[in-house]
Amino acid sequence: xxxxxxxxxxxxxxxxxxxxxxxxxxxxxxxxxxxxxxxxxxxxxxxxxxxxxxxxxxxxxxxxxxxxxxxxxxxxxxxxxxxxxxxxxxxxxxxxxxxxxxxxxxxxxxxxx
Amino acid sequence: xxxxxxxxxxxxxxxxxxxxxxxxxxxxxxxxxxxxxxxxxxxxxxxxxxxxxxxxxxxxxxxxxxxxxxxxxxxxxxxxxxxxxxx
Numbered sequence: 001x002x003x004x005x006x007x008x009x010x011x012x013x014x015x016x017x018x019x020x021x022x023x024x025x026x027x028x029x030x031x032x033x034x035x036x037x038x039x040x041x042x043x044x045x046x047x048x049x050x051x052x053x054x055x056x057x058x059x060x061x062x063x064x065x066x067x068x069x070x071x072x073x074x075x076x077x078x079x080x081x082x083x084x085x086x087x088x089x090x091x092x093x094x095x096x097x098x099x100x101x102x103x104x105x106x107x108x109x110x111x112x113x
Numbered sequence: 114x115x116x117x118x119x120x121x122x123x124x125x126x127x128x129x130x131x132x133x134x135x136x137x138x139x140x141x142x143x144x145x146x147x148x149x150x151x152x153x154x155x156x157x158x159x160x161x162x163x164x165x166x167x168x169x170x171x172x173x174x175x176x177x178x179x180x181x182x183x184x185x186x187x188x189x190x191x192x193x194x195x196x197x198x199x200x
Contacts, residue, residue, distance in 0.1 A: 031143045042154045064173040075184040086195040087143040
């Protein structure tokens, strides 16, 4: 009984985080901020929903869901990194007023607008 | 617990349509790639939910394969954006 309530709570928390990610995808001003919002919220939301489903299932189902969650945790940040690097190299501009960080030769960092 | 899974699946489907809006109006190609990547994650979670709604365990294997294919698709499109070719 408690497991059922916990499962429902985790599933709806996951749907909430997905909704926040979609809100960021629709409202943020450029590619990099959109990527920032959706990647974090998707990783967390998918993890929560699949964990909530695992509370309802048998042992083999739990193992398969754990495989899916680990796969998401590896592939989703990698995909975000690759997309943002491709966007930066193909010259898509950042939104107005954002900082650019450069690493100097002595290892220090400078921020510039 | 089926009603909760069904409600969550319907809400996720609505969110997929909102993502499709960004994929349609996105000003640059990278915006569309981000939107399609998000839709891929949501579809995978939807397949897992449908597996629990219909009681078919082997749908979870489909979800694993969908995750792999979606990841490879994202890598390919990003490489095409970066270099201009797929070679």
